[in-house]
Amino acid sequence: MAIDPTAIVSSKAQIDPTVEIGPYAIIEDEVTIGPGCRIGPHAVIRQYTRMGRGNVVHSGAVLGDLPQDRSFKPCRSYVEIGDNNVFREHCTVHRGTGPETVTRIGNDCFLMASAHVAHNCRIGDSVNIANGALVAGHVEVGDRAFISGCVLCHQFVRIGRLVMAGGGARVTTDIPPFMMVLHETDVININLVGLRRAGVGADQIAEVRGAYRLLYRSGLPFRKALEKLAAGPVGPLVREIIDFAAAPSKRGMAGPPHGAVRAGKADQVQAGE
Numbered sequence: 001m002a003i004d005p006t007a008i009v010s011s012k013a014q015i016d017p018t019v020e021i022g023p024y025a026i027i028e029d030e031v032t033i034g035p036g037c038r039i040g041p042h043a044v045i046r047q048y049t050r051m052g053r054g055n056v057v058h059s060g061a062v063l064g065d066l067p068q069d070r071s072f073k074p075c076r077s078y079v080e081i082g083d084n085n086v087f088r089e090h091c092t093v094h095r096g097t098g099p100e101t102v103t104r105i106g107n108d109c110f111l112m113a114s115a116h117v118a119h120n121c122r123i124g125d126s127v128n129i130a131n132g133a134l135v136a137g138h139v140e141v142g143d144r145a146f147i148s149g150c151v152l153c154h155q156f157v158r159i160g161r162l163v164m165a166g167g168g169a170r171v172t173t174d175i176p177p178f179m180m181v182l183h184e185t186d187v188i189n190i191n192l193v194g195l196r197r198a199g200v201g202a203d204q205i206a207e208v209r210g211a212y213r214l215l216y217r218s219g220l221p222f223r224k225a226l227e228k229l230a231a232g233p234v235g236p237l238v239r240e241i242i243d244f245a246a247a248p249s250k251r252g253m254a255g256p257p258h259g260a261v262r263a264g265k266a267d268q269v270q271a272g273e
Helices: 192-197 202-217 222-231 236-246
Strands: 049-051 062-065 078-081 092-094 102-105 179-182 186-190
Touching: 049 062, 062 078, 078 092, 092 102, 186 192, 186 202, 192 202, 202 222, 202 236, 222 236
Parallel strands: 049 078, 062 092, 078 102
Antiparallel strands: 179 186
């Protein structure tokens, strides 16, 4: 184990012998760090954080600090981090806000400088969260989503698999899988680049594009369009969109430019051009 002599490492932490810990880093009680992890200078890994293998934590990052929640009362709650994630300079991940609750980061994620993931979030695998993006409490982010720089994600929103949220967007409603949003959670197109990079074939991309056009460009109310989409034969990716949109939502579903399907008002909002 390579631990810089200036680092402060609790004797109650469980640290694999292959871990590297840089100057002035702090590792608190009841932290678990798996094989091959590298903890950079001045990084802080706080109590009840559990980390898998191959993670890299850069200078000044803070993982597992207390939630920014006025109702929080001291309790045992956790941050759980999978394998092969990168946490760049000064990014922050906060632990759950209730007893035995968890903020979870999957595998192969990349949190860029000054990104923030709040309490009780669920971040999938291969998710990118760019510089200055802020993910509020209880947000769910699907695999391979890309949250661009300075995006603001409202608490309790759901972000589907392979979604692209463009720079500076305000994500205040749920985003179905494979969509691209800008501005006020305006669905402007499918995430074509992301789909191609994920190895999705042309036929499946065409099906996703057809679903997008029906849901967001047909002029039908969103729920009527969703019913029409579900009534026809669909492939697995379109079925994923249908299941996501039909699931319970606290924030409602993202809409087209200049409109959104708000929680409790989905049938009244038009999904026009």
